[in-house]
Amino acid sequence: MDTSGIIPDIIDEKPKAKATISFPSGAQVDLGNELTPTQVKDQPTISWDAEAGALYTLLMVNPDAPSRADPKLREVLHWAVINIPGNKVADGQVLAEYVGAGPAEGSGLHRFVFLIFKQGDKIPSEKFISKTTREGRLNVKIRDYVSKYNFGAPVAGNFFQAQYDAYVPTLLAQVK
Structure with missing residues (x-):
């Protein structure tokens, strides 16, 4: 992740x-x-080595919107799950439903970053972002979550890169 600019x-x-x-x-x-x-x-x-009894937060963002050269929407939140017991993501609380990669045509490669943080305590939240909305997804900052919840360094992470393909218009038609 060092050479990719994520750090x-x-x-x-x-x-x-x-x-x-x-x-x-x-x-x-x-x-x-x-x-x-x-x-x-x-x-x-997703799986990672989790401590028994610990709770985790999973965040997935695209730091390259609308493009890596002009990331004025950094970061776009693609998925957020809190209060994950161990590494059982399906048993966590979804804050933002999963939305796949949808880079604009001609915008080049975008990085899609998954980060998992160990929580100190259960995080209370009524927030929920549907996969059909952009509201609450633009200009989200991982650092804000780290600071607000005292996460420290991520316990696990990974990322892929993607650019426009023929599926993107289908994806974008589902998001308002």
Whole structure:
């Protein structure tokens, strides 16, 4: 993550471990490999070494919107789940439903970053962002979460890169 610019673009410390991320399409995330929006359209499964009894937060962002050269919307929140017991993401509380990669045509490669943080306590929240809305997703900052909840360095992370493909107009038609 050092050479990709993720440090310092969105976080200050490298994740302690690599999260394993697999999409229903069969695509695997591997530290910056290129995947297509078609391959990542459905919510992935994620695993990492979790402590028994601990709670975790999962955040997925795109720091390169509308493009890596002009990231004025940095960061776009693609997925947020809090209060995850161990690494059972399905048992956590969804703050923002998963939305796949949808880079604009001609905007080049975008990084899509998954970070997992260990929580000190349960996080109370009534917030919920549907996968059909942009509201609450633009100009989100991982550093704000880290500061607000005293997360420290991410315990795990991974990322892929994607650029426009024929699926993007279908994805964008679902988001208001």
